[in-house]
Amino acid sequence: MAENGVPDVLRRAHLIGIGGAGMSGIARILLARGGVVSGSDAKDSRSFLTLRAQGAEIAVGQRAENIDALAEPPSSVIVSTAIRDTNPELARARERGIPVLHRAEALAELMIGDTVACIAGTHGKTSTTSMLTVALQHCRLDPSFAIGGDLNESGANAHHGTGRMFVAEADESDGSFLAFEPTVAVITNIEPDHLDHHGTADAYSSVFVEFVRRIAPGGVLIVCADDAAANDLATRAAADGLLADGVRVRRYGRTATGDDDVRVLDYRPLPDDGGVVRVSLRGTETDVQVAVPGEHMAFNAIAALLAGEELGAPAECLAEGVAAFGGVRRRFEFKGRSGEVRVYDDYAHHPTEVAAQLRAVRHSAGDGRVVVVFQPHLYSRTKAFAAEFANALGLADEVVVLDVFGAREEPEPGVSGALIADRITGAKCHYEPAFDRAATLAADIARPGDLLVTMGAGDVTQLGPEIIRELDGRGGAAAPGE
The missing domain is CATH 3.40.50.720 (NAD(P)-binding Rossmann-like Domain)
Known part of the structure; x- marks a missing residue:
């Protein structure tokens, strides 16, 4: 070195x-x-x-x-x-x-000599890693960090800190998180994804088994008790001797019951976005405020608080940091407004993420409609989860489904955004395979009071400003019937 x-x-x-x-x-x-x-x-x-x-x-x-x-x-x-x-x-x-x-091997080299906290899981790892980082910074601990998104506070996705701790988002998509040896490991949830790499749901789950084996002796595994797969993994890992010497298990969630667990008692949204989650730890009840909307974000905040506590930060200071957390770019990021139409952008690209975000969006929309412009990400994911995407998008009032953003994959015959659009019920749906017509269509659909969100992991993020410009050029959204 x-x-x-x-x-x-x-x-x-x-x-x-x-x-x-x-x-x-x-x-x-x-x-x-x-x-x-x-x-x-x-x-x-x-x-x-x-x-x-x-x-x-x-x-x-x-x-x-x-x-x-x-x-x-x-x-x-x-x-x-x-x-x-x-x-x-x-x-x-x-x-x-x-x-x-x-990339993960290089990151592991940079972690040498630091106390390492890794946040893993199918959903929520970027937000949880970000919350933990901001909370530790609030406590003046200045961790190094590497995150899959830019913090709104600093605009950065990584930082070399003066503290001897390293916080990292641990990516399971290709199994590369097995390069890490964390002292604190969080698993938010486990649900089949990235089957283009792993092949089967069982293989995908197995990589998390190997991940918990990597936790350093004397470390801690933190899991969501309400996620059956993550909770079962923690139980099996402890019972079958998969954990290194002295590794403890802590849980959070409504069904968490251990003496060292955090039990979630209640969640209530706040009028101006965000929410308050009431929790119980060691017999003491307390409220934790979260500035970003959605119950799923409140659960991510609790995971971050537990991890921060394990890294030695005071619980009260961590809670203050979480309350001040302003979000991550592309995670329900406000892009602007045109008249009475608000436009947001979100990275959700798995059915569970889409559903969770739309439930949160519904509260933020108030009496207005929820309009989604959704771009499927990867042909393999679209094919595997078309019905699940359709069910999730049905939580909106009106949906525009674009064609698939292939990223690293070649097109697959018969696989397009129509696989999802044709299955959507409960919301009025439009399939628009021409990306250059999407902003115009979204502006045609928008009505005063609507909350419009572009959603997906591809270049759909470019559409928010285009939609705003289109609406501005028309003098705002048309009222129903115009």
Whole structure:
């Protein structure tokens, strides 16, 4: 390990896909520690400006020459699962014998020497990791962190802190979170997803079994008691000796009953968004306020409080930090308004996430309608969960379903947004396969008082400002019947 805290293998790191959320976070931390960073991406991105200002050498376009042109050979090349073996920079690195690390392996190297808290789960891990980070910062502990989204407070997704603790979102999508050895591990829930990588629901669940084996001796596993799969995993792990020596289990939720658990007694939404969750711990009842809407967010807050307590922060201070948490970009992020129409953007891309967010949105909408512009993410996920997506989207009043954002996947015959749209009941549905017509259609649908949310993990996030401009150009939304 170098004196500045940069491991030798990362002292001159080249990141392929440096503009991505996970990769840019690693670059931020390396630069803050004094490392030499280079990288490339297929196209320019918002994160490039900051990284270049901090000293990163970034190329737009991925070519073997980007490796050859560096003043000194990289000590390693860092990739994510999205980088294919045919990538010219990856191929050149292997030709030249340069070590290749997965993003999670690089992050694990940066964690060495710190007390590590990892937040895992099918849903809620970004929000929970963010809440924990903000709460610890409120308690003046300055953790290092790496999150899959930008904090509203700082606009950053990663940070090299002065405290000797590291908070990280642990990604199960490709099993890469098995590179970590946390002292504090949170599992919010376990529900089949990412079957394009894992293949089966059983295989997906099994990777969480391996994750809990990675918890350091003397650490703690925190799970939601109300999620059957997460709760069963914790019970089985403790009974079958899967946990390292001295690892404790703590639970939270309505069904949590242990002496060291946090039992949720009640949740009530507040008029101006957010809510209050009443909990009981060791016989004492207390209220915890959450600024972001939705009961699911309140549960994430309790998980964050438990993790923060295990990291040594005072409970009262942590609660104050959670109450001040302003959210994460793309997690029910307010984009603006046109007249009486409010427009939000949300990253929900799994049926359970969509349903939970729409329940929260319903409260925020008051007497207005809920209008959703939804973009399915991945052909494999659309095919596997079309009926579940339709049920979740039926919680809205009116829905526009776009075509599938394929991301890393090639199109699959017969799989499109129509698989979902054709199954939606309970809400008026429109299938719009042409992305460039989506903003106009959404503006046609909008009425005064509506809450409109663009939803999905792809480029649907671009539509919010376009919808607002379209409505502004018309002088606002038309009233019913106009």
